[in-house]
Amino acid sequence: MSNSYENFQTKFIDEALDNIADLEQALMALELSPNAKELVERVFRSLHSLKGGGAMFGFDRLSEFTHRMENIYEMIRSGQLCVSSELLAVTLQSVDLLRDLLEEPGEVGHQLKQRCKSMEKAIDAVVREETEKMLLTVARHSGNEKEEQDTPNGVATYFIHFYPQADILENGTNLLYLLDDLKELGQMVPMPGVQSVPVLQNLNPVSSYVFWDIFLATDKGINEIKDVFIFVENEAVLEIHKISNSDLFGSEQFISKMSELSERQKKVDLSEIVSIASNYEESITEVNSQLHEANADEKSSSSVSQKHDKDNSCTAGNNGNGKRRTSSSIRVSTDKIDNLMNLVSEMVISQERLNMIASQHHIPELKIVSETVQKLTSQLRDSTFSISLIPIETLLTRFQRLVHDVSNDVGKKIDLKAEGLDTELDKTMIESLTDPLLHILRNSIDHGIETPDKRRKEGKHEIGTIHLKAFYSGANVIIEISDDGAGIDPEKVKAKAIEKGIIPEDMELSRQDMLNMVFRSGFSTNEKITELSGRGVGMDVVMRNIQAVRGKVNIDSHKGKGTTVSITLPLVLSIIDGLLVKIDQTEYVIPLSLTDRIFPVKASEIEKSFNNIISLGGNQMSFFDLRKELKAGGKAPEKMQMIVINYNEVKIALAVDFVIGKIQAVLKPLGKLYHSQKLISAATIMGDGSIALVLDTNAIVEECTAVRF
Amino acid sequence: MAKTVLIVDDSESIREVVNFTLQNEGYDVLVGVDGEDALQYLDGRTIDIIITDLHMPNLDGLGLIRKVREMDGYKHIPILFLTTESQAAKKMEAKQAGATGWIIKPFVPAKLLSAISRVLR
Numbered sequence: 001m002s003n004s005y006e007n008f009q010t011k012f013i014d015e016a017l018d019n020i021a022d023l024e025q026a027l028m029a030l031e032l033s034p035n036a037k038e039l040v041e042r043v044f045r046s047l048h049s050l051k052g053g054g055a056m057f058g059f060d061r062l063s064e065f066t067h068r069m070e071n072i073y074e075m076i077r078s079g080q081l082c083v084s085s086e087l088l089a090v091t092l093q094s095v096d097l098l099r100d101l102l103e104e105p106g107e108v109g110h111q112l113k114q115r116c117k118s119m120e121k122a123i124d125a126v127v128r129e130e131t132e133k134m135l136l137t138v139a140r141h142s143g144n145e146k147e148e149q150d151t152p153n154g155v156a157t158y159f160i161h162f163y164p165q166a167d168i169l170e171n172g173t174n175l176l177y178l179l180d181d182l183k184e185l186g187q188m189v190p191m192p193g194v195q196s197v198p199v200l201q202n203l204n205p206v207s208s209y210v211f212w213d214i215f216l217a218t219d220k221g222i223n224e225i226k227d228v229f230i231f232v233e234n235e236a237v238l239e240i241h242k243i244s245n246s247d248l249f250g251s252e253q254f255i256s257k258m259s260e261l262s263e264r265q266k267k268v269d270l271s272e273i274v275s276i277a278s279n280y281e282e283s284i285t286e287v288n289s290q291l292h293e294a295n296a297d298e299k300s301s302s303s304v305s306q307k308h309d310k311d312n313s314c315t316a317g318n319n320g321n322g323k324r325r326t327s328s329s330i331r332v333s334t335d336k337i338d339n340l341m342n343l344v345s346e347m348v349i350s351q352e353r354l355n356m357i358a359s360q361h362h363i364p365e366l367k368i369v370s371e372t373v374q375k376l377t378s379q380l381r382d383s384t385f386s387i388s389l390i391p392i393e394t395l396l397t398r399f400q401r402l403v404h405d406v407s408n409d410v411g412k413k414i415d416l417k418a419e420g421l422d423t424e425l426d427k428t429m430i431e432s433l434t435d436p437l438l439h440i441l442r443n444s445i446d447h448g449i450e451t452p453d454k455r456r457k458e459g460k461h462e463i464g465t466i467h468l469k470a471f472y473s474g475a476n477v478i479i480e481i482s483d484d485g486a487g488i489d490p491e492k493v494k495a496k497a498i499e500k501g502i503i504p505e506d507m508e509l510s511r512q513d514m515l516n517m518v519f520r521s522g523f524s525t526n527e528k529i530t531e532l533s534g535r536g537v538g539m540d541v542v543m544r545n546i547q548a549v550r551g552k553v554n555i556d557s558h559k560g561k562g563t564t565v566s567i568t569l570p571l572v573l574s575i576i577d578g579l580l581v582k583i584d585q586t587e588y589v590i591p592l593s594l595t596d597r598i599f600p601v602k603a604s605e606i607e608k609s610f611n612n613i614i615s616l617g618g619n620q621m622s623f624f625d626l627r628k629e630l631k632a633g634g635k636a637p638e639k640m641q642m643i644v645i646n647y648n649e650v651k652i653a654l655a656v657d658f659v660i661g662k663i664q665a666v667l668k669p670l671g672k673l674y675h676s677q678k679l680i681s682a683a684t685i686m687g688d689g690s691i692a693l694v695l696d697t698n699a700i701v702e703e704c705t706a707v708r709f
Numbered sequence: 710m711a712k713t714v715l716i717v718d719d720s721e722s723i724r725e726v727v728n729f730t731l732q733n734e735g736y737d738v739l740v741g742v743d744g745e746d747a748l749q750y751l752d753g754r755t756i757d758i759i760i761t762d763l764h765m766p767n768l769d770g771l772g773l774i775r776k777v778r779e780m781d782g783y784k785h786i787p788i789l790f791l792t793t794e795s796q797a798a799k800k801m802e803a804k805q806a807g808a809t810g811w812i813i814k815p816f817v818p819a820k821l822l823s824a825i826s827r828v829l830r
Binding site: 008011012015044045048049051052053055056057067331 | 719721723726729764766814815816
């Protein structure tokens with residue numbers, strides 16, 4: 001192959017890594033629903049792409065290995081083999097091998113070769129076992145084939161006509177919640193009828209005019225559907241008909257009919273739907289009987305047909321979220337995005353300059369242009385940032401994998417629940433988050449969650465739960481990892497800290513202070529260092545990593561109940577909206593997202609105040625005089641201003657000489673020489689070329705209130 | 710006039726290699742990421758040959774062929790499979806669906822080119 005083809009190799013590696021990640025994800029999902037055909041299909045396709053590309057781009061061993069695996073999943077696809085947890089376990093193990101193989105194109109090293117061989121052996125063994133098992137089941141089941149066919153998978157399709165009376169909203173019913181409840185039961189298509197909605201001037205906003213025709217496929221009975229409407233029965237016309245004993249969402253004809261109906265707002269003609277339903281039911285029975293005929297010859301009848309039935313129910317349940325969204329996307333190198341970011345930053349600076357000039361010269365046209373440009377730049381800024389935002393979901397597979405592997409290793413049963421996975425964070429942030437999060441998770445698994453025996457004794461559910469939750473909070477994203485394990489004993493932590501010489505023996509500490517000791521370097525409560533969490537990386541490293549991206553870590557724990565570690569991260573890294581203030585001759589920027597209010601105060605009030613408490617707008621509030629804290633020279637002006645900021649839910653006031661106004665600050669890192677100072681997080685270039693310092697208000701508050709050891 | 714080739718493959722790197730190889734030889738290249746995606750190109754424009762993968766999401770190679778063979782303007786267009794699959798049974802199935810030929814991955818560029826020019830002649 002000529003030289004230019006080698007350039008494609010890097011591309012392939014990128015793509016292969018994505019493929020492997022996808023493979024991993026599909027395997028994890030397959031573990032939860034082993035009969036989901038589309039997952040098997042996904043696994044197969046990933047393996048197939050790896051095989052093809054591997055062979056194409058010189059990863060022969062990878063190609064060979066994936067070929068073998070592909071064959072196995074081909075067998076599953078065609079029903080010759082069943083998905084078992086053993087099989088999934090070996091496949092998952094080999095995923096790591098695949099990653100390593102990607103690092104060595106061409107001839108692979110001896111060690112890797114050995115690993116491939118032993119892996120292949122392990123896989124072969126599992127496959128052999130599974131095939132034997134399969135034959136056994138066939139033999140055992142060959143008698144009761146008929147019986148199985150007669151029990152349907154339970155999913156039926158209902159038609160629901162729901163016409164609430166106009167006054168239904170008056171008792172506080174939210175009709176949309178009803179639809180949500182209904183959706184919980186299965187898959188549904190709601191078709192709102194809006195024909196009777198009057199023109200605007202006749203519309204009474206507290207009346208309901210809409211009715212719904214709903215198709216619902218569910219394995220629940222008709223009574224459960226009725227239960228949903230129990231509170232509105234008297235205020236509405238409700239009809240529920242069972243139209244088919246099968247899941248009509250599997251019928252293409254039905255789906256297309258649905259979309260036609262909802263597009264054209266036509267009245268639902270039930271007889272038409274019922275005929276579609278009977279057609280579909282016939283076709284299913286036909287397929288089933290064909291399968292049975294075919295199977296009778298092959299003597300593998302019942303298990304396959306059984307599988308078929310299961311598949312039906314599985315896909316029905318999964319259709320809502322199991323199907324992967326495919327949106328078109330392109331791959332762009334991060335360099336290009338960084339470049340774009342820099343350009344946008346420069347543009348924001350120039351725009352500030354334009355703003356300044358426009359405000360100096362009183363030319364109306366200039367002002368209009370400058371305002372338009374300002375609006376455009378801030379939109380441009382936001383959409384540029386959103387390019388490099390990726391959802392936290394991308395991390396989840398690795399976490400599930402960790403929980404799966406590690407909990408098996410230590411013999412604990414753990415359920416990982418995740419929430420808010422669509423919360424987006426900067427890509428670089430996600431990258432620097434991975435290790436700390438993995439570490440915290442490991443801690444939870446290793447130290448937090450107890451063994452099943454112990455949990456039973458303590459009256460907890462045998463399966464421990466780790467809850468991963470991400471959500472936006474103001475200008476921050478918060479990620480919480482909580483477990484329902486043993487929790488941390490603050491006294492024990494304190495004793496340990498004293499023993500390690502981190503704090504003096506007679507020190508008084510609050511509960512929170514004691515817990516925070518785990519973040520101090522040189523601290524590890526576990527007596528014996530286990531392979532998992534005690535690998536020399538402590539919570540202090542977690543803390544440092546998170547702080548490096550301007551985040552914060554908090555820990556809260558109750559003995560016997562569990563531990564919660566929450567990580568607070570700033571949403572945007574490089575451009576912020578700020579409040580420009582002046583102290584003596586220097587201009588500072590305070591992040592606007594943190595400021596709450598501004599109050600005028602007299603310098604004398606500050607001087608007279610006792611214990612740094614001042615009354616602002618009727619509230620007593622702690623304050624800090626930034627003049628003092630930043631060691632500003634000169635004399636304080638007679639009239640000063642107090643900026644109230646949010647510090648962890650608490651309001652704290654900061655005194656400054658003068659508030660100049662709002663600016664967009666492009667954050668430029670301070671040089672290495674300034675690393676040791678904490679109060680200033682960055683610098684920004686102003687419209688006139690001068691420099692303003694961006695204050696890290698959290699650090700200021702912490703510095704001013706710090707308990708010094 | 711340059712001949713137009715439609716490449717269909719779900720693997721980006723494969724698409725790029727084929728694209729690179731063909732463009733170097735002066736072909737006009739259209740690219741589809743799966744069968745479904747490829748169908749959008751079959752809107753009446755002239756396409757001289759389709760080269761498609763077998764296993765793809767949404768609509769696989771066989772499905773694509775069957776659909777193409779039903780379309781008036783494209784009933785007789787040559788379609789080559791480019792795949793790692795080498796089983797005779799699969800080949801038979803592809804042939805019945807209406808495939809013109811078969812190129813095995815990994816391919817040598819020269820072979821791909823000669824296969825294409827043989828079909829296009």
